[in-house]
Amino acid sequence: MEDILNQGILLGILAAGVRLATPYLMAALGEMFTQRSGVFNLGIEGIMLLGAFVGFFATLRLGNPILGILASLGTGAIMGVLMALVSVTFKAEQGISGIGLYMFGWGLSGLLFRLYVGGITSIKGLQPVKIPLLSDIPYLGTILFHHNGLVYLVYILVPFAWFVLYRTTWGLKVRAAGTKPEAADTLGESVDRIRYQCLIAGSAMAGLAGGFLTIGQANMFVDNITAGRGFIAIALVYFGRWSPWGILAGSLLFSMADAFQSMVQVLGINFPYELAVILPYVVTIVALAVSFGRVWAPAALGRAYERGSRG
Amino acid sequence: MKYELRKSWITQILVLLAALVCALLVGAVFILLAKSNPMKAYGVMFTGPFSSKFGISETLVRATPLLLVGLGIVVSFRSGILNIGGEGQILIGAVTASAAATLFFQWPGVFLLPLVLLAGCAGGALWGGIAGWLKARLSVNEILSTVMLNQIAAQIYIFLIRGPLIDPQELLYGTRAPQTALMPETLWLYRLMPGTRLHTGLILSVLLAVLVYVLLWRTTIGYRMRAVGAGPEAARYGGIRVEFYLVLAMALAGAFAGLAGTIEVLGVHHRALEGISAGYGFSGIVAALFGRLHPLGTIPAAVLFGALILGADMMQRAVHIPAAIVMAVQGLVILFVVSSDIFLRKPEYIGQILNFFFPKRKQREGTEAKWKTS
Numbered sequence: 057m058e059d060i061l062n063q064g065i066l067l068g069i070l071a072a073g074v075r076l077a078t079p080y081l082m083a084a085l086g087e088m089f090t091q092r093s094g095v096f097n098l099g100i101e102g103i104m105l106l107g108a109f110v111g112f113f114a115t116l117r118l119g120n121p122i123l124g125i126l127a128s129l130g131t132g133a134i135m136g137v138l139m140a141l142v143s144v145t146f147k148a149e150q151g152i153s154g155i156g157l158y159m160f161g162w163g164l165s166g167l168l169f170r171l172y173v174g175g176i177t178s179i180k181g182l183q184p185v186k187i188p189l190l191s192d193i194p195y196l197g198t199i200l201f202h203h204n205g206l207v208y209l210v211y212i213l214v215p216f217a218w219f220v221l222y223r224t225t226w227g228l229k230v231r232a233a234g235t236k237p238e239a240a241d242t243l244g245e246s247v248d249r250i251r252y253q254c255l256i257a258g259s260a261m262a263g264l265a266g267g268f269l270t271i272g273q274a275n276m277f278v279d280n281i282t283a284g285r286g287f288i289a290i291a292l293v294y295f296g297r298w299s300p301w302g303i304l305a306g307s308l309l310f311s312m313a314d315a316f317q318s319m320v321q322v323l324g325i326n327f328p329y330e331l332a333v334i335l336p337y338v339v340t341i342v343a344l345a346v347s348f349g350r351v352w353a354p355a356a357l358g359r360a361y362e363r364g365s366r367g
Numbered sequence: 368m369k370y371e372l373r374k375s376w377i378t379q380i381l382v383l384l385a386a387l388v389c390a391l392l393v394g395a396v397f398i399l400l401a402k403s404n405p406m407k408a409y410g411v412m413f414t415g416p417f418s419s420k421f422g423i424s425e426t427l428v429r430a431t432p433l434l435l436v437g438l439g440i441v442v443s444f445r446s447g448i449l450n451i452g453g454e455g456q457i458l459i460g461a462v463t464a465s466a467a468a469t470l471f472f473q474w475p476g477v478f479l480l481p482l483v484l485l486a487g488c489a490g491g492a493l494w495g496g497i498a499g500w501l502k503a504r505l506s507v508n509e510i511l512s513t514v515m516l517n518q519i520a521a522q523i524y525i526f527l528i529r530g531p532l533i534d535p536q537e538l539l540y541g542t543r544a545p546q547t548a549l550m551p552e553t554l555w556l557y558r559l560m561p562g563t564r565l566h567t568g569l570i571l572s573v574l575l576a577v578l579v580y581v582l583l584w585r586t587t588i589g590y591r592m593r594a595v596g597a598g599p600e601a602a603r604y605g606g607i608r609v610e611f612y613l614v615l616a617m618a619l620a621g622a623f624a625g626l627a628g629t630i631e632v633l634g635v636h637h638r639a640l641e642g643i644s645a646g647y648g649f650s651g652i653v654a655a656l657f658g659r660l661h662p663l664g665t666i667p668a669a670v671l672f673g674a675l676i677l678g679a680d681m682m683q684r685a686v687h688i689p690a691a692i693v694m695a696v697q698g699l700v701i702l703f704v705v706s707s708d709i710f711l712r713k714p715e716y717i718g719q720i721l722n723f724f725f726p727k728r729k730q731r732e733g734t735e736a737k738w739k740t741s
Contacts, residue, residue: 148709294508330526
């Protein structure tokens with residue numbers, strides 16, 4: 057009897073872990089491109105919050121989660137333009153502008169929520185799609201093939217991101233802009249343009265990651281719904297050493313811890329709720345600390361490129 | 368950190384005010400979205416805080432924690448650490464101070480008050496110091512670690528005031544509101560104006576601002592901290608123990624935020640309760656940046672943003688614009704302030720920026736590089 061129960065719990069944790077990895081993975085893959093091009097986008101938490109609200113609101117008003125997803129993507133892209141304007145064009149200190157973007161997204165999402173919604177309102181979000189045949193595989197089917205569309209999408213994006221980064225011309229330009237912007241500039245590539253592209257694409261993905269939280273997971277919006285997930289995603293980029301596969305591993309490790317702690321709460325195991333909640337944040341700090349010594353990072357990360365200045 | 372005071376004070380103040388005006392203009396768009404009149408809303412927001420004894424005193428009550436947090440931000444940013452852990456450091460400071468007051472309540476007030484203040488500082492210093500140590504020893508990005516520590520602190524805080532430190536009265540009556548017991552009156556900070564909440568914490572924080580100025584610009588320790596901020600490698604080459612000063616700067620920043628939390632407890636609420644910080648950890652960053660990362664500049668900036676926060680509350684009541692707008696506006700202020708920096712640093716750059724958006728002619732035709740994938 058106990059064995060069956062434990063098996064069910066384990067399956068539940070694994071399946072939830074696969075699903076919960078989605079927002080981390082989505083935001084971290086976007087951030088990976090941004091950082092590879094040399095820009096630190098610390099504002100993705102704010103972008104996720106705004107994306108989460110706009111996606112939720114569009115779904116609520118238009119009744120179609122697909123439109124909600126598009127709205128989240130668009131919101132993220134607009135925030136990306138804003139960040140690019142500040143960090144690339146005006147060459148502002150990227151850490152500080154990230155804090156500004158975070159506060160802006162946080163405040164604006166809270167403001168719009170209070171103005172247009174006000175209280176707890178549910179939406180009909182994305183429904184799980186069972187993949188025929190594959191979802192019938194015992195155990196694995198439940199864990200891997202019984203999720204909503206965005207979950208499948210983000211896992212497909214992992215190899216795709218790898219391909220784009222390492223096997224396309226654009227990917228090479230991105231890596232050049234982040235490692236040796238002078239070289240890219242000398243070859244006639246506009247470093248600023250590449251960084252704009254990466255920031256907009258990466259921020260759109262962050263917006264979608266936020267949208268997943270409301271449309272694909274909670275089916276509602278609450279204030280500060282991201283609860284630090286955007287920052288955790290940035291930590292995952294470090295942990296994953298700026299590689300899609302590393303980020304995938306980190307996201308899964310992380311979401312499993314998350315699934316485990318929510319399971320602890322659901323099962324009512326005698327453990328203070330507050331202490332269970334801090335687990336993901338402690339794991340993040342530990343993950344960042346053990347990444348110590350892996351010194352490789354995009355060489356020009358965080359440095360605004362100014363032609364003629366010596367880096 | 369590129370905040371050298373290159374231009375005259377007047378230019379700097381004008382640029383800062385322009386940044387604030389731009390942020391407020393964008394804010395006006397949001398007010399329009401809310402189908403309200405921006406002129407009327409901002410009218411309430413800017414006249415309210417200055418038009419009565421209540422308004423002025425409450426502005427200063429809010430400016431006090433902003434200034435304290437801001438001073439910590441000045442110390443840490445000047446030392447090259449982007450500390451956004453103010454929120455968590457405030458909470459830990461407030462709760463360690465309350466714990467000290469609960470444990471040693473039988474001590475006479477003369478000893479107890481300094482003890483409680485020190486306990487609050489120590490709690491905040493520990494919380495900030497963790498992030499400093501992680502950065503110095505394990506090169507953990509301080510922005511990420513402080514955000515995580517904020518989340519952890521929020522949970523620890525609520526756990527303690529709901530559990531071990533809860534007011535015994537709350538248990539007795541079964542209401543179980545998460546708050547600590549009322550502090551003994553010997554610990555309450557003296558109220559400066561009868562009938563208002565303005566307390567001596569304001570004087571303390573202004574004195575500390577002067578002290579921070581002396582520390583940073585008139586002592587060796589301050590010089591070394593600024594050297595670490597200006598360039599850690601050069602500082603190391605110059606024989607400065609970079610790691611030590613990173614931890615010290617973060618511990619100091621944490622101590623200031625912890626003190627802000629303690630002062631909120633002792634001066635305003637007289638107990639630790641839920642939602643004690645009201646975003647001061649973030650608004651303190653805005654105040655410090657607006658004060659050009661100078662301790663004395665942070666004083667007027669803290670008053671300005673104290674008024675802004677109070678004004679937003681008044682606006683919410685008068686014209687029903689949610690006060691959350693103030694967070695969005697503050698975020699915009701940061702974005703505009705850091706963006707305007709380039710105009711002070713490199714005025715000639717403006718032309719290049721215009722070129723980027725409105726290219727006059729295609730310059731690179733024919734010289735397109737041949738890229739190959741690896």
